[in-house]
Amino acid sequence: MAAGVADFQAGERSLMDSDERYRRLFRTALMIRLVEERIIELYPSDRIQSPVHLSIGQEAVAVGVCDALNADDLVFATYRSHGFYIAKGGSLDKMFAELYGRIGGVSKGKAGSMHLSAPEVGLMGSSAVVASSIPHAVGAALSFKRRGSSRVAVAVFGDGATEEGVYHESLNFAALMKVPVLFLCEDNGLAVHSFKNARQSYNLLEHAKTFGIECRRVDEGWDMMAIRQATLDALSVVRAGRPFVLEIATGRYKEHVGVGDDFHFGYRSASDIDSWKAKDPLLLDAKLVAELKPEIDREIAAAAEFAENSAFPGRDELLTDII
Amino acid sequence: MNVSTKERPSTQTRVLSYAGALLETMDAALADHPNTFIMGQGVDDFKGIFGSTTGLAQKYGAEHVFDVPLMEEGMTGVAIGAALVGDYPITTHIRADFSFLAMNQIVNLASKYRYMFGGIMSCPMLIRLVVGRSWGQGAQHSQSPQATFAHYPGLTVVMPSTSQAILDMYPQIIARHPGPVVSIEHRLLYNLDFSVSAGAPSKPIPLTSYVAREGRDVTVVATSVMVLEALRAAQYVAEKAGIEVEVIDLNSISHPDWDLVIGSIRKTGRLVIADTSWLEYGVAGEVCRQVMLRDPAMLRQAPAMLGMAAAPCPTAKSLEDIYYPSQHETVEAILTQVRGSGHGIDLPVERSMTEGYKRFRGPF
Numbered sequence: 001m002a003a004g005v006a007d008f009q010a011g012e013r014s015l016m017d018s019d020e021r022y023r024r025l026f027r028t029a030l031m032i033r034l035v036e037e038r039i040i041e042l043y044p045s046d047r048i049q050s051p052v053h054l055s056i057g058q059e060a061v062a063v064g065v066c067d068a069l070n071a072d073d074l075v076f077a078t079y080r081s082h083g084f085y086i087a088k089g090g091s092l093d094k095m096f097a098e099l100y101g102r103i104g105g106v107s108k109g110k111a112g113s114m115h116l117s118a119p120e121v122g123l124m125g126s127s128a129v130v131a132s133s134i135p136h137a138v139g140a141a142l143s144f145k146r147r148g149s150s151r152v153a154v155a156v157f158g159d160g161a162t163e164e165g166v167y168h169e170s171l172n173f174a175a176l177m178k179v180p181v182l183f184l185c186e187d188n189g190l191a192v193h194s195f196k197n198a199r200q201s202y203n204l205l206e207h208a209k210t211f212g213i214e215c216r217r218v219d220e221g222w223d224m225m226a227i228r229q230a231t232l233d234a235l236s237v238v239r240a241g242r243p244f245v246l247e248i249a250t251g252r253y254k255e256h257v258g259v260g261d262d263f264h265f266g267y268r269s270a271s272d273i274d275s276w277k278a279k280d281p282l283l284l285d286a287k288l289v290a291e292l293k294p295e296i297d298r299e300i301a302a303a304a305e306f307a308e309n310s311a312f313p314g315r316d317e318l319l320t321d322i323i
Numbered sequence: 324m325n326v327s328t329k330e331r332p333s334t335q336t337r338v339l340s341y342a343g344a345l346l347e348t349m350d351a352a353l354a355d356h357p358n359t360f361i362m363g364q365g366v367d368d369f370k371g372i373f374g375s376t377t378g379l380a381q382k383y384g385a386e387h388v389f390d391v392p393l394m395e396e397g398m399t400g401v402a403i404g405a406a407l408v409g410d411y412p413i414t415t416h417i418r419a420d421f422s423f424l425a426m427n428q429i430v431n432l433a434s435k436y437r438y439m440f441g442g443i444m445s446c447p448m449l450i451r452l453v454v455g456r457s458w459g460q461g462a463q464h465s466q467s468p469q470a471t472f473a474h475y476p477g478l479t480v481v482m483p484s485t486s487q488a489i490l491d492m493y494p495q496i497i498a499r500h501p502g503p504v505v506s507i508e509h510r511l512l513y514n515l516d517f518s519v520s521a522g523a524p525s526k527p528i529p530l531t532s533y534v535a536r537e538g539r540d541v542t543v544v545a546t547s548v549m550v551l552e553a554l555r556a557a558q559y560v561a562e563k564a565g566i567e568v569e570v571i572d573l574n575s576i577s578h579p580d581w582d583l584v585i586g587s588i589r590k591t592g593r594l595v596i597a598d599t600s601w602l603e604y605g606v607a608g609e610v611c612r613q614v615m616l617r618d619p620a621m622l623r624q625a626p627a628m629l630g631m632a633a634a635p636c637p638t639a640k641s642l643e644d645i646y647y648p649s650q651h652e653t654v655e656a657i658l659t660q661v662r663g664s665g666h667g668i669d670l671p672v673e674r675s676m677t678e679g680y681k682r683f684r685g686p687f
């Protein structure tokens with residue numbers, strides 16, 4: 001009887017923990033979505049004078065993965081990294097100032113949206129050249145291994161990046177050297193406007209297996225909790241010193257670059273992402289959105305104001321930090 | 324940097340080959356800096372990158388010196404990632420031509436990392452390239468890409484022409500330089516013996532140009548093995564015609580000491596540029612640009628330029644011998660600058676420089 005009560009209490013506690021966790025993940029995902037929606041509103045004002053690659057629709061991947069990581073684990077990401085920046089804990093003020101090209105930005109305005117980073121919370125430099133940051137994660141993981149550290153590195157990339165040669169080089173080297181790296185593929189099925197079936201003659205997981213690399217695909221790319229758990233499972237392999245390929249299916253709602261929809265161009269139709277929207281918790285859980293939105297909106301407004309009040313980098317910044 | 328011994332605490336010298344200097348500096352880097360590692364194709368094999376890494380894998384272990392798969396871009400990316408978290412990677416390319424497979428990482432990433440992220444991250448690392456020449460290296464084992472790399476802000480590019488240059492530059496690059504460095508070594512130099520200072524330099528030596536031989540009649544600005552060719556030619560014209568050539572080893576391609584170069588040209592009024600690569604859009608063009616910007620009137624006549632013929636490198640020896648500037652042509656260029664085309668002085672008969680190097684026994 002006593003044992004039964006304890007089980008019940010433990011179950012209740014874990015349910016509460018789980019609710020708490022869901023709320024935390026949901027809030028971060030909503031933050032990403034609302035930040036990007038604010039970017040869409042701001043874009044016509046030309047305050048952000050650089051290309052933006054929005055992750056609306058893909059938020060759950062960044063949120064689920066980053067929640068499973070330790071604070072000192074490193075993420076190497078891509079030009080589509082607003083989500084990873086926020087999910088890893090980057091400063092919202094510095095992000096907006098960076099997008100605005102201001103001195104108060106993460107990189108004094110020299111990086112912009114495509115090169116966001118927050119090394120203080122483990123988001124290393126993002127690259128705009130597809131696939132090029134994948135070996136950086138492998139190199140950081142190699143260093144962790146050399147030092148006997150328990151830290152891991154995550155290489156974030158899209159499905160298109162796996163067509164690049166350096167992806168294969170990185171898998172091979174990581175498998176040979178047994179370094180603690182998680183290869184995280186955000187599979188949105190599109191490279192700019194090209195569909196995967198026109199680009200790939202291979203299956204990503206079967207390909208990874210030929211290197212002896214353990215791997216898994218998650219089809220429920222809207223499900224933050226499932227992604228978090230899949231990442232934790234993968235990390236148990238990675239922390240034991242074996243690379244892992246985690247492929248997560250997801251949906252890019254917006255155009256490749258820019259703030260608009262792209263269904264009217266005819267290369268894909270809105271119905272292509274209807275199945276994603278039908279399961280999108282940020283669209284379905286209106287009650288939780290309503291509850292969390294006011295506070296998030298205030299944070300975003302404060303960040304935009306911080307950016308607005310930050311100076312433009314002056315001529316003295318043109319030739320600093322080169323070597 | 325100055326190879327003369329006058330700034331040094333000790334005037335003692337010793338003889339050390341170029342490969343030996345490389346091996347000493349690689350060894351010292353691993354001994355002095357536990358965060359250093361060397362990776363590249365064949366760094367741990369019995370040839371050890373022409374003797375420049377031989378025995379280091381055995382001495383320091385596979386965590387510090389290791390072979391890699393054929394993955395130039397991946398290897399360079401791995402080096403960047405390791406550098407970002409505090410390791411110091413040294414990568415090697417047994418022929419410089421293979422570094423073109425790593426251009427994306429070197430040019431798009433390593434060179435830009437510090438600036439692009441506003442100075443909050445950097446990736447100090449050393450990328451060693453070996454330029455091939457002679458015995459039919461052909462079009463893809465002979466390229467000398469100093470101008471290519473020096474074009475991109477963020478990269479430091481050096482071309483050590485002597486054992487002393489290696490001893491002076493590599494330790495401080497590895498210990499202190501904040502960013503990525505591309506060092507372009509020359510295969511023809513590897514087996515040459517040089518006199519080097521027995522003592523360590525008393526203070527840091529700038530990674531920049533230096534006067535390799537003082538003279539008053541004509542300035543030769545040279546890179547890598549062409550510095551030795553210029554010194555040999557200088558000796559020849561001094562003996563045959565009493566002409567005093569000032570030879571400047573550009574040494575740093577990305578950050579030369581232009582004041583030193585311009586000061587010398589202002590003094591002599593005559594200029595020969597001797598580079599290991601093509602003249603078009605290269606070091607020769609950059610030297611001339613600096614002259615034009617500062618004071619084109621300092622030149623008494625149009626400068627002479629020596630470099631590879633404007634073609635991919637041919638394999639046939641008969642063509643290869645005329646593809647590169649010979650000692651004959653180097654002397655001719657110097658004499659013509661100083662005495663005009665009717666100088667009437669006998670030229671050296673040596674037309675194949677590499678044969679000269681086979682006969683040559685140092686030390687320089």
